Amino acid sequence: MPVTLDRSSSVPLSVQLADALREAASAGHLRGGDRLPSTRALAASLGVSRAVTSAxxxxxHAEGWIVGRHGSGTYVTTSPPTPVARRRGAVDVDRKPTPTLLALTPGVPWAEGLDRAAWRRAWRVAADTPPLSVAERAGIVEYRAAIAEHLLRHRGLDAAPESVLATAGTTAAVAELAAAMLRPGDLVGVEEPGYQRAVEAFRRAGARVAPVAVDSEGLRPDAIPDGVRMVFCSPAHQYPLGGRMSAARRVELVERARAQGFLVVEDDYDGELRYDVAPLPLLASLAPDVVVHLGTTSKILTPTLGVGWMVAPPAVTSAVLAYRDDTGxxxxxxxxxxxxxxxxxxDLGRHLRRLRRELSERRSMLVTALQEADIPVLGDDAGAHxxxxxxxxxxxxxxxxxxxxxxxxxxxxxxxFAGTPTTAGIAVGYAGCSRETLRNILGVLVDILHPTRR
Structure with a gap:
């Protein structure tokens, strides 16, 4: 019998034995129809009590790996109904190890900066809340009020709590908007280059995606094709190039949306993170009748929460809630x-103040090292890349x-890029590692990006 038991392990011997026999059967060492020793004989062979082998x-037997035949013994079945199980701690020796790389990519938050005491306290208090008996399709009332307060304090948007919907993040919100507001074949304008998960969400809803050019002032309203039903953009900090949409373009975009009857979806993924001036006003403040504002906790806190928010005109809010009713x-x-x-x-306000100070200093350190090596840098003094x-x-x-x-x-x-790339470059994120690590790899990064590198 291909069985080895570790008596020093914290795993019970009966569990070790079951794991070993299960893996032997799944790997072919024991085949369908093979007769197993009796529990007494196997116990004597392994030097354990019969209670171990019986368990x-x-x-x-309960899992369907073996079957007992009256008067004949115990046999391995031919078609176990459960998936192949892997022994605890087993390593796939056939899989080549993947080198560990330090991720300096956009979109990773400064999660290590969260106050752990505040984090634990928030979870403990949340756990004391009575379980819901009915799902809150628009979001928990207290959350919607907290988001309204957050938007007023940090983004200058005066939104009534009832106009706020809880979401599962930006991509999930785009998918809901596309399903609730678009018909197959509808045309949607998306920044190029831009957020490709939004592009994919629109396409999966059956929409046609039209790339819209951007430059140092953000999305170009004059490049929006006629006939669009929706335009997706990131005006406060264009993703990924990092520019901001000028005031003139904001007015032009809103006027065109009103004249042509399309919605503007504003992705404010890191609008709180600006270091040179106060956070820029939102499009939703300028034109709440034609703008759907989206925000997320994953960039300012952590993806662990898995929540974001949407502020939209009443017709859009009703359509999204109806979609949620239909889909659950x-x-x-x-x-x-x-x-x-x-x-x-x-704790949220204190974290945002620490976050802005930390990322501002990191960006300054990184920009200084790059510029001293004559490496040009694009993007506003904002965000995390x-x-x-x-x-x-x-x-x-x-x-x-x-x-x-x-x-x-x-x-x-x-x-x-949704289409053929027209701009080349490297986007460097600086929030996902420690500041010490970032400082230590500056020389390597400069060497990789130096313009004289062959």
Whole structure:
């Protein structure tokens, strides 16, 4: 019998025996129809009590791996109904190990900066909340009020709590909007380069995606094709190039939306993170009648919460709620409750102040090192990533490969295009590692991105 028991392990002997026999059967060492020793004989062979072998056989019999035949013995079945189980702690020796790379990619938050005491307290208080008996399709009332207060304090948007919907994040919100507001074949304008998960969400809803050019002032309203039903953009901090939409363009975009009857979806993924001036006003403040505002906790706190928010005109809110009624979708109540507690005790505000100070200093350190090496940098003094422009997509691929060779995972602009890439560059995120780590790899990063690198 292919069985080895570890008496020093904390795993019970009966569980070890069941695991070993289960894996032997799944790996072919024991075949369908093979007769197993009796529990007494196997116990004597392994030097354990019969209670151990009986418990293991009972477990395997319940799972369908073995069957007892009256007067004949116990046999391995031919078609076990459960998936192949892997022994605890087993290692797949056939799989080649993947080198560990330091991820310097956009979209990763400064999760290590969260106050752990405040984090634990928020979860404890959230756990004391009585379980819901009925799902809150719009979101928990306290969460919607907390988001309204957050938007007023940090983004200057005066939104009534009843106009706020809890979401499962930006991508999930885009998917809901597309399903609730669009018909198959509808045309949607999306920034190019831009957020490709939004592009995929629109396409999966059957919409046609029209790339809209961006430059240093953000999305170009004059490049929006006629006939669009919706335009998706990130005006406060264009993703991924990092520019801001000028005031003139904001007015032009809103006027065109009203004249042509399309919705503007405003992705404010890190609007709270601006270091040179106060956070820029939202499009939703300028035109709440034609703008759907989206925000998320994953960039300012952590993806652990799995929640975001939507502020939309009443017709859009009603359509999204009807979609949720039909599909049963909703945002995580647990994440909403934790956010409420972080906001209620001031922990959210304190974290945002620390976050802005930390990321501002990191960005300054990174920009200084790059500029001293004559490496140009794109993007406003905001957010958690910057962009180094390159001459070609070929050079971009070479720099990405050079980064992997030196242990760094970087991000190229090519993957942010829905169509053929027209701009090349490397996007560097600086929030996901410690400041010490970032300081230690500056020399390597500069070497990889230096313009004289062959």
């Amino acid at each position: 293991a056989y009972e477990q395997l 979708t909703r945002a995580s109540p647990a994440g909403q409750l934790v956010f409420v507690e972080l906001a209620r005790h001031g 910057l962009v180094i422009p390159l001459a070609s997509t070929r050079e971009e691929r070479e720099r990405l490969e050079a980064g992997r060779e030196r242990g760094l995972l970087l991000d190229g602009l090519a993957r942010h």
